[in-house]
Amino acid sequence: MSELLRMENIRKVYPNGVVANKDVNLRVNKGEIHALMGENGAGKSTLMKILFGLEQPDEGEIYFKGDRLQVSNPAQAIQKGIGMVNQHFMLVDNLSVYENVILGMEPRSGVFINRTQAIKLVEEYAEKFNLRITPTDIVENLSVSQKQKIELLKVLTRGSELIILDEPTAVLTPQETDELFQQLTLLKESGYTIVFITHKIQEVLAICDQITVLKKGKTVETLPVKGATAEGISKLMVGRDVLLRVEKEPKVPGEHLLKVKDITVYNESGVRVVDKVSLSLKRNQIIGIAGVEGNGQSELADAIFGIMTVSSGTVDLKGENLTRETIGSRRNKGLAYIPEDRIVTGSATSLSIWENLFADKIEEKKKGKLGLINLREMKNAASDLIKLFNIVSMNQEQTLDMLSGGNMQKVVVARELSANPEVLLANQPTRGIDVGAQEFIWQELVKFRDSGKGVILISADLNELLELSDIVLVMHKGKVVAQLDNTQKISEDEVGLYMLGVKTQGKEGEHYES
Numbered sequence: 001m002s003e004l005l006r007m008e009n010i011r012k013v014y015p016n017g018v019v020a021n022k023d024v025n026l027r028v029n030k031g032e033i034h035a036l037m038g039e040n041g042a043g044k045s046t047l048m049k050i051l052f053g054l055e056q057p058d059e060g061e062i063y064f065k066g067d068r069l070q071v072s073n074p075a076q077a078i079q080k081g082i083g084m085v086n087q088h089f090m091l092v093d094n095l096s097v098y099e100n101v102i103l104g105m106e107p108r109s110g111v112f113i114n115r116t117q118a119i120k121l122v123e124e125y126a127e128k129f130n131l132r133i134t135p136t137d138i139v140e141n142l143s144v145s146q147k148q149k150i151e152l153l154k155v156l157t158r159g160s161e162l163i164i165l166d167e168p169t170a171v172l173t174p175q176e177t178d179e180l181f182q183q184l185t186l187l188k189e190s191g192y193t194i195v196f197i198t199h200k201i202q203e204v205l206a207i208c209d210q211i212t213v214l215k216k217g218k219t220v221e222t223l224p225v226k227g228a229t230a231e232g233i234s235k236l237m238v239g240r241d242v243l244l245r246v247e248k249e250p251k252v253p254g255e256h257l258l259k260v261k262d263i264t265v266y267n268e269s270g271v272r273v274v275d276k277v278s279l280s281l282k283r284n285q286i287i288g289i290a291g292v293e294g295n296g297q298s299e300l301a302d303a304i305f306g307i308m309t310v311s312s313g314t315v316d317l318k319g320e321n322l323t324r325e326t327i328g329s330r331r332n333k334g335l336a337y338i339p340e341d342r343i344v345t346g347s348a349t350s351l352s353i354w355e356n357l358f359a360d361k362i363e364e365k366k367k368g369k370l371g372l373i374n375l376r377e378m379k380n381a382a383s384d385l386i387k388l389f390n391i392v393s394m395n396q397e398q399t400l401d402m403l404s405g406g407n408m409q410k411v412v413v414a415r416e417l418s419a420n421p422e423v424l425l426a427n428q429p430t431r432g433i434d435v436g437a438q439e440f441i442w443q444e445l446v447k448f449r450d451s452g453k454g455v456i457l458i459s460a461d462l463n464e465l466l467e468l469s470d471i472v473l474v475m476h477k478g479k480v481v482a483q484l485d486n487t488q489k490i491s492e493d494e495v496g497l498y499m500l501g502v503k504t505q506g507k508e509g510e511h512y513e514s
């Protein structure tokens, strides 16, 4: 196989002194799907940002198609044939598919592409790579997986030969993941090359040809997928054996903790996003909530925590009606929340790690409610949490915006679990987190449940959902459409069918009480 990309001895030191890439080597062959793996903070995003022109290396050389590559911005990278699909899509919601695809495209030989040509271009690529999409559909009406297709089409129509995908399956159902993998296989067969950043080892084994593992800013090894095992790969990444499943004893549920009765929630545009949902969480229980992103799961958790207003129905914790209580009061009464968006609502990125870990206590101290709390004690406790959760950082004074995505997430999880609540609402608690940290967070959630507490777990990772939950509820278009009681016997594919609305259970509007 011929070499397409070679990154040699790459070193990148951020202005604050963090050495994100020390001595990284990456060699990618043309026409392969190459997985880039490693623990949170290992340096994967930094390396790809360098390749895509978003960061400049301090040392090292890059060769692409045999020539030395020096790019100072993404436009230059795209021009050379390198494209990137981020986790956060960059689409204009009120424009159509084809308008998004051609937006910002260089006019070809001075001529702008007209509407008919643009639609034809989208149709051609969509047809060739099985990216089923209607060019004139408006983006805001589309599902997450369709939006991802537009991002892929943008990259393809700009002539990319090497496509970087950053955790592309994090928000997809098993069916959508299968579809994406078929598209990637078609791309590969047509000579495209893909660098695939992921923490999901099973996906790497399913679709990739080679794996490069980074650890602490260095390349550990590049190995072929053929012959590799999940255990071997995780050991290479984490440096120890990792338990890739949860050890969880069956528990008899205790008394009621959280009761949600018939709640309905409207979003800012007046759309009913949660439609008469009921659930009942008991002590020693984890209730999982499955659903394709955008079907009301996050709004349900936001409403339980008081971020969104409940328009009808009630939320009770230990028999007390919290429906009209403030977030602060809900916290005091025993609710904690790991929100889906750790950057916008989950944390204050310009503050230090320790301030984020103890945000609530600092707030109470400011209000004079915690006069005796000692800053030194807080910093010592922060340092213990940093060690316990393996938060990769220089020290606890480092601000959150200087951490890798997965390490930011660990700060939020550590803060919420250490608040010792009665009920934890955990929305995508391990998204973007490496296998070692995932093992730890899973164990912590099970310990929490076993100590007589309750968890509402929302996760797009169906393996996680089925491993951890005692009961799974599936949401579709704001309603609970299924309650799956025997999580050990249900397959991910079956849950996926409920999520997509292909399979239904019970009557519409029926209440689910566990």
Ligand SMILES: Nc1ncnc2c1ncn2[C@@H]1O[C@H](COP(=O)(O)OP(=O)(O)OP(=O)(O)O)[C@@H](O)[C@H]1O
Binding pocket: 014, 015, 016, 018, 019, 020, 038, 039, 040, 041, 042, 043, 044, 045, 046, 047, 392, 393, 401, 402, 403, 404, 405, 406, 407, 432, 434
């Ligand atoms: N803008 C920045 N300024 C300073 N340090 C940074 C910056 N971005 C990342 N870092 C640091 O560089 C190191 C590598 O981070 P990077 O984001 O490349 O890791 P990663 O392997 O992609 O992690 P993850 O799996 O969590 O996404 C981390 O220690 C991180 O804290």
